[in-house]
């Protein structure tokens with residue numbers, strides 16, 4: 357964990373709990389001595405660009421946390437530089453809950469999962485919404501080949517902090533695309549064996565007829 361994440365996440369009440377439960381000394385050290393952890397390295401960038409979904413948390417003006425799943429083509433969450441990520445928002449169910457929440461508070465949390473490698477990345481940041489003429493540059497930059505969908509806006513997130521979590525309790529899960537790739541050699545082998553089996557059966561049948 358970087359210093360920036362600790363400084364944001366460890367609020368006075370969190371620190372109080374850490375102190376009460378014996379982990380404050382360890383986390384105070386992180387808060388004071390760790391590297392900042394606010395600029396995405398090549399490792400984080402690569403991880404972000406490999407994702408085809410993430411969860412976006414916002415806070416409503418009534419104080420409720422809200423989480424929405426965002427999905428798209430792999431890499432639809434772009435890395436603009438080591439402190440900025442962004443994506444285009446397509447016309448959807450038109451509830452506009454995240455958008456409404458961002459009108460009140462621009463702070464967001466992103467949760468990115470890689471189930472096969474059992475890795476998760478949390479990002480904290482500030483989001484800006486770009487719409488209309490002013491959004492053209494971002495929309496062009498961030499659009500994927502999902503051209504059939506109506507882009508409503510670009511959401512750009514300034515990264516304040518990020519943190520990786522441990523792998524515990526994450527069940528590995530695989531996408532259909534990943535399973536097809538892994539299974540391809542097995543299917544090829546199966547087809548070859550079936551072909552060989554057919555030939556052998558034909559040979560046996562031929563011998564039986566001759567005998």
Ligand SMILES: Cc1cc2nc3c(=O)[nH]c(=O)nc-3n(C[C@H](O)[C@H](O)[C@H](O)COP(=O)(O)O)c2cc1C
Pocket residue numbers: 424425426427428446447448449450451452453454455
């Ligand atoms: C036709 C349709 C297409 C959608 N396509 C996407 C999509 O590609 N990616 C995505 O994250 N959500 C998609 N959604 C979900 C909605 O866009 C959802 O409104 C959006 O995530 C905003 O949610 P919120 O109002 O809860 O913040 C789609 C919804 C509909 C009805």
